[in-house]
Amino acid sequence: MSSTEALNLIFLPGVSTAEKVTNVSGRGVGMDVVKTNIEHVGGSVEIQTKLGEGSTFKIKVPLTLAIVPALVVRSVGRRFAIPQMNLVELVRLDAGQSGSGIELVHGAPVYRLRGRLLPLVYLDRELKLREEEPNGQNILVLQVDSRRFGLVVDEVHDTEEIVVKPLGKHLKGIRVYAGATIMGDGQLALILDVPGLAESAGIKTESPDGQTIKASALNTKDTVEKQKLVLFDGANGSRMAIPLNALARLEKLAGSDVERSGNEWVVQYRGQILPLIHLSRVLEVRRDGGLAPNDTTFPPPGSIDVLVIQENGRLFGLIVNTIIDIVEDTTEVRIPATRAGVLYSAVIGERVTEMLDVSGILQAPEQGVVERSKAMAVVPV
Amino acid sequence: MFGVESQNIQEVLRTVELTEVPLAPKAIAGLMNLRGQIVSALDLRQRLELNDRQKAHPPTGVVIRTVDGLMGLLVDGIGDVMDVDESTFEESPETLAPQMRSVIVGVHKLKGNLMHVLDTSSVCDLKGLQDAKA
Numbered sequence: 105m106s107s108t109e110a111l112n113l114i115f116l117p118g119v120s121t122a123e124k125v126t127n128v129s130g131r132g133v134g135m136d137v138v139k140t141n142i143e144h145v146g147g148s149v150e151i152q153t154k155l156g157e158g159s160t161f162k163i164k165v166p167l168t169l170a171i172v173p174a175l176v177v178r179s180v181g182r183r184f185a186i187p188q189m190n191l192v193e194l195v196r197l198d199a200g201q202s203g204s205g206i207e208l209v210h211g212a213p214v215y216r217l218r219g220r221l222l223p224l225v226y227l228d229r230e231l232k233l234r235e236e237e238p239n240g241q242n243i244l245v246l247q248v249d250s251r252r253f254g255l256v257v258d259e260v261h262d263t264e265e266i267v268v269k270p271l272g273k274h275l276k277g278i279r280v281y282a283g284a285t286i287m288g289d290g291q292l293a294l295i296l297d298v299p300g301l302a303e304s305a306g307i308k309t310e311s312p313d314g315q316t317i318k319a320s321a322l323n324t325k326d327t328v329e330k331q332k333l334v335l336f337d338g339a340n341g342s343r344m345a346i347p348l349n350a351l352a353r354l355e356k357l358a359g360s361d362v363e364r365s366g367n368e369w370v371v372q373y374r375g376q377i378l379p380l381i382h383l384s385r386v387l388e389v390r391r392d393g394g395l396a397p398n399d400t401t402f403p404p405p406g407s408i409d410v411l412v413i414q415e416n417g418r419l420f421g422l423i424v425n426t427i428i429d430i431v432e433d434t435t436e437v438r439i440p441a442t443r444a445g446v447l448y449s450a451v452i453g454e455r456v457t458e459m460l461d462v463s464g465i466l467q468a469p470e471q472g473v474v475e476r477s478k479a480m481a482v483v484p485v
Numbered sequence: 486m487f488g489v490e491s492q493n494i495q496e497v498l499r500t501v502e503l504t505e506v507p508l509a510p511k512a513i514a515g516l517m518n519l520r521g522q523i524v525s526a527l528d529l530r531q532r533l534e535l536n537d538r539q540k541a542h543p544p545t546g547v548v549i550r551t552v553d554g555l556m557g558l559l560v561d562g563i564g565d566v567m568d569v570d571e572s573t574f575e576e577s578p579e580t581l582a583p584q585m586r587s588v589i590v591g592v593h594k595l596k597g598n599l600m601h602v603l604d605t606s607s608v609c610d611l612k613g614l615q616d617a618k619a
Contacts, residue, residue, distance in 0.1 A: 269522075271525075274525055275513065275525065286521065292517075
């Protein structure tokens with residue numbers, strides 16, 4: 105056999121030159137795992153070696169691996185990309201009142217988000233972009249391990265799939281950057297490294313009670329698949345949840361923007377007419393078997409919390425009482441549903457929560473929503 | 486007036502569009518998009534501790550090949566490609582500032598002018614220089 109063939113024997117499972125088997129090595133499966141995983145993503149691995157001199161392992165990986173979805177933002181006119189992976193939600197501060205909602209804990213800015221304080225990091229201050237007081241109209245809620253913080257920027261643009269290009273040797277060491285990308289218009293944008301940004305801003309990424317992530321991994325709960333869930337008060341204090349990936353957007357709309365179209369409530373939303381479904385009405389209907397009296401005032405006072413859902417290519421808005429939180433949890437511990445409109449009840453965030461049956465609600469014949477929208481031309485958002 | 490060995494030069498860019506990198510070392514003026522490749526731009530005036538370029542005179546870009554890949558150098562302008570030989574070369578004098586010694590390796594004594602010979606790998610080595618834009 106040729107020397108290349110002999111070298112490639114290393115990649116065969118079970119081939120080992122170790123005299124002793126330890127708990128981390130010696131079984132001869134390591135290299136097989138390496139080769140399989142690399143080839144699985146379309147790459148290749150090659151060995152070059154010279155006795156007495158050394159060995160070189162060349163791993164080739166196709167560039168397409170380095171495409172990530174990212175949110176493009178602007179601060180002081182410059183564009184930055186933030187990997188979607190660390191992004192939990194966006195909060196828009198009221199125009200003309202960017203001070204509202206932001207409080208100071210002895211000089212450290214925080215934002216009250218659904219009852220919890222979110223430490224704020226101003227991008228223009230971290231990157232020293234602005235000489236005057238740091239500013240911004242939008243807060244990106246970012247998460248690193250178990251800690252969340254808000255990144256304040258001027259503008260938020262779209263989510264895009266970007267190709268991550270590494271920075272040169274002089275810039276590699278700057279921990280707030282993960283790389284750079286070339287945008288569709290040929291312009292460059294820097295990609296922010298969220299853990300690096302948190303570190304430089306002084307945000308500790310351990311969990312608040314001092315336990316590190318390693319400790320919580322011993323918790324058997326973590327061995328079961330967790331998913332991100334949106335917790336909300338559906339109606340009259342009923343704690344409910346839907347998977348985060350079923351949600352298109354979370355919105356707080358002005359009650360005065362709600363209009364009537366026949367018997368239904370709608371709102372003009374991003375260039376389309378969004379049908380609104382009052383969750384309390386729907387859940388009441390299902391239980392009684394008849395239409396509940398319409399005791400909801402029109403137009404609704406103040407603002408309304410809306411979960412914008414996409415079903416079969418159409419958008420719907422579910423009006424809920426309040427949005428509680430976004431959590432990551434398992435739905436292991438559960439019992440079957442106790443009413444229609446619900447899939448099951450599970451322990452989420454340490455409390456019993458009903459999992460909303462989104463498809464079921466949207467297909468409710470009383471709503472007539474699905475039938476009517478067939479006639480409309482809907483432009484996907 | 487400076488000289489760089491022509492075989493290290495990949496191309497010359499008449500106009501340079503830069504994207505600034507906040508928190509980068511002062512000598513790095515930014516990043517440029519070279520036909521899809523991201524190349525760092527080093528401002529030679531900053532690197533050689535000369536006065537800042539006037540806004541009215543935009544820089545010319547010289548893309549050089551280094552062991553770490555391509556690097557863009559921002560210069561005031563470019564002149565001719567000329568052949569020079571050993572006879573006109575002399576090493577830098579001891580009076581040259583020590584931090585410049587590795588960068589300017591010597592001069593060619595041309596008619597009416599001294600051409601400072603730059604060592605491109607030293608130029609691109611920013612270790613030990615003052616970090617971060619003010």
